[in-house]
Amino acid sequence: MKVEVELGGTYIYDYGGRLHSLDLPEGATVENALDALGIKERIYIVIIRNGKAAKPEDELHDGDRLVVFPPIGGG
Amino acid sequence: MLAERGAAVRPISGGTDVMVMIKDGVLKEKELLDLSRLEELRYIKEDGELIRIGARTTYREVERSPVINAYAPILVEASKTIGSVQIQNLGTIAGNLGNASPAADSVPSLYVLEARVKLASVNSEREVGIGEFFLGPRKTVRRPDELITEVSFRKMEPGSHFFFKKLGLRSANAISIVSAAGILKLSNGKIDWLRLALGAVAPTVIRSPTAEERARGAELNEDSIRAIAEGASTDARPITDIRGTAEYRKKAVFGLVYEALYEIMSGSGKRVVFGLEGRG
Amino acid sequence: MTQETYELYRYLNRSIPRLDSEQKVRGELKYLTDVYPEGMLHGYVLRSTVAHARILEISTEEAERAPGIRAVLTYKDIPGINGYGAIVPEIPVLAYERVRYYGEPLALIAADSMEQAKAAAEMIKVRLEPLPAVLDVDEAMAEKVKIHDKGNVARHTVVKRGDVSKAEAQAHLVLERTYRTPMQKHMFIEPEGGYAYVDGSGVVHVLAGGQSPYRDKLQISRVLGISPEMIRVKNYPTGGAFGGKDDATVQIHLALLAYRTRKPVRLAWTREESGIAGYHRTASKITIRTAVDREGRLLSNSAKIVLDSGAYQSFGPTILDVSIETINGPYRVPSYLIDAYLVYTNNGIASAFRGFGAPESNFAIESMMNELAAELGIDPVEIRLRNILRTGEEGPFGNVIRNSAGLEEALNRARSSGIWRRANGSGWIKEGVGVAVAIKGVGFGTLPDYPSAAVEVIPEGKVRVMFTNPDYGQGVITGIAQLAAERLQIPVSEIEVINADTMHSPDTGSSSASRTTLTAGSAVVQAIDEALSKLRVEAASSFGASSSEVQYSGGRFMYRDRSVTIYELARRLRQKGRSLRFEATFEVPRYPEPVEGTLEVPHMMYMYGVALVRAGVDALLGKVNVKEVEFYADIGNVINPSIASGQVEGGVVQGLGYATIEEYRYSDDGRPLNINFTTYVVPTARDSPEMYVEFVKSYDELGPYGAKGVGEIGIIPVGAALAEAVYRATGKRIRDLPITPWKLV
């Protein structure tokens, strides 16, 4: 299945750009998507799936859109 | 208590200095002697040519006293600049003396009033002139077994001009960067005499002999004002600290004295009028 | 909804009193540091008394055995990672190997009494090998002494467009100036503090003043090495923050001590501790070179920005971004080159402070605009009108200006103000009027931001509104309650707010970046819409009608001659065992791609302000006396005019302090010098000038009911406007704040 990931904040620089298209096996979770991107952080991280907060263990579906970023805050 | 172990006891009056010292952990003494109930030391008395202020009298009481307003309005001027209303309600002149800060704001006025400080112990009493009372920052001639009981001075001369000017970084609760108090007697546009004291420019408040000398007999005009103010600046021996540099303090002394005398010259300064404080 | 419906609001544009003001005025409201939990331990932090050193030894054996001691913790006792920091977790929770600022925490103690805690602290054996303290950014950039192994430049960002040298070659005038601004302390009324405990199910509760409960929670989680679900953070009420509680302060230490001892622990910094170890505003040194044509139109702008981050980064990287975004002002700048550095020194830790890098850069660009106007003989308001971006134009960072009408109007109001004619010094008092313009983004710019909020309809007649942006005195619970009342068309008295508690509310994010109205406001409005749509279905079915036939007004659904209140519907839902709680997540509009090298440039929503300052200068004493300030601002639709003006006025006074007397300083060996209200002097009520605040009519469709934000706009332009007033009065240009008397004589 296809999952679109948008990275934000420092992740854009740390993990190779803002937009990523992932091809993941059926039954994959958010965690698998993070692994695929090389993101190790599991605590200091915000994951938004289709506009709502999600957790690493949540299952993904084809066409899901993830926004992943550290909760860094600015001004 | 003071007689027995004076050196280990700290008198506390309004507490506006002592409490800060306690909080900062710089108070050496272990015991406090609370003076706040000593009602008999809470007075402002007219005694012939003299005015006597008891050690427990607060700034607020000084400001509101008809006697002080009539005969020593310079002290009203000074009291109003101390801290804020809250501080004026609690703080006392005796505490200002006891604290012995070179920036104490009632002290320059007491210098030009040529005040005397009464010190009493269980079995003795003495009076010292204000100039001899201070030895340096936080140092006075008070012995551990003595209390300050009274400050007294002669009434100001009717018609004399006076000022207290203080420069702080803000309008309330500001420690003086420099201050100046002056009393001036004029006749026919000539200065009979000037008494000028400066705060925060030396280890203690000082009189300015150079300025006073230059004033004696001089016409009050822009040239003499400049010369007097420069004299005051010369006499100042300030230090640099977080509130200002030494160089700046010298300039500020000039500015304060110049402005104060200029105001007197131009008729907008303050003047002693018996019975009420009046303008020019 | 559009601007024209303005007058129709029932609960907006109204100055209702703050919901917690009565409690505050009566002194009944308890800050979290006012709470002394039963059976609590006293937390204490042993701090470094040198600015820079290698740690040779920290031994706690003796202290651990001291009477009343329940825990003594050093870096060795940290279960998770020994690091925190909003952006990079590089700030040691407890010092490890090196000490990089005076006041850095070395050990934590929990004891039965504070005396015992302090006595035990004395018994901790600390051996430090002093290293030279680096206190100046230029010295730090010379890299002779390395504060961090990777070097002293924490971050370096270059942003450019067009050909600056070509523009300069064609320019009528090129000016180069260096401007400096000082470190500023927040001096909030309540120093950092609070308490923590572990409940029966092992959840660690941390109740402490703060600005960002969910971020605090995640930071604690990283350090404790336990799941965020096992941590609760509550930040309401907090006694002031101004950015100084945006990153973690006591929260992690509190959690560590409670987690270790399993007892309630209180940890509250004294004022002096706050002075030593609390955050402060970045000092800045900005060299700016600006080219203009004969008419004063900007051709290019180049700037070297250096911000002093102190020993670690905290919010430094995004503060640097905002300083970059601000250096071009709200102006049309065809070409620019911005070379920006965030530099380590041994000066404490710089972090967020109202304006977040904007006041620093604003002082440079707005002083430059005033200098250019003077050089060219152009009126200072006019030169700005010639340069401001208009709606539809592309801004310097590729952002399209959506709505600039407010700034233009504010400038026109400023131009016709009577203040210009009121400058009338005499004798040694010289008077002048100065102007400066401010622009500040609302929210986090290009950083993704998904605030969530919840509402719960309570059958007994209340609607509970839950969001996490803490109200630390800005009045946000009141503003959000007004927005909720407006959406629900019910009186504000029927709204109950639960604020800044991760146990009750989803994550709405922090109170920072003037973002609360936009984020919490929008998320709450959305959650209310969610609630109303669910309740509508319920109402429709009870009426035997379809949802679209049902009308809603004033807290009731109506169909023909029948009606039912939201509370009655909630009662029925409760009977059916259905949830009365409705959540929504708002996606904050943003440009997708940050400007290369930055994290958050540009913003999509901006507030604007124009400050006019009339000041008298005593030419003999150098003393500046600010007589009058007029402030024209575009903050979008104004929810509560009195709270909004209060924010501007407070910002202005804080800006005047920054511009005239405030300056946090260190001794030559890196010891902070002014750490309490006696030595760090802030303006008093008596120093406040006459103030006039006017909000120009404005409506931003991206914000809830057209509202933007207001918290930061007041402070930003004050420094430059005052410096210009002083110049007009005395002919002296002060390019380094604060404008202390000794700089003027």
Ligand SMILES: Cc1cc2nc3c(=O)[nH]c(=O)nc-3n(C[C@H](O)[C@H](O)[C@H](O)COP(=O)(O)OP(=O)(O)OC[C@H]3O[C@@H](n4cnc5c(N)ncnc54)[C@H](O)[C@@H]3O)c2cc1C
């Ligand atoms: C917020 C604030 C603002 C202030 N602003 C100013 C200001 O603008 N100008 C200024 O000059 N000062 C200022 N002060 C300092 C202080 O208020 C004054 O020095 C005041 O006069 C102290 O009086 P007190 O009665 O409170 O003294 P206390 O604090 O009670 O005592 C001060 C000292 O005097 C000694 N003492 C007091 N009474 C006697 C006595 N009868 N015999 C012997 N020793 C005695 C005490 O032992 C102590 O050493 C300020 C203080 C605060 C806290």
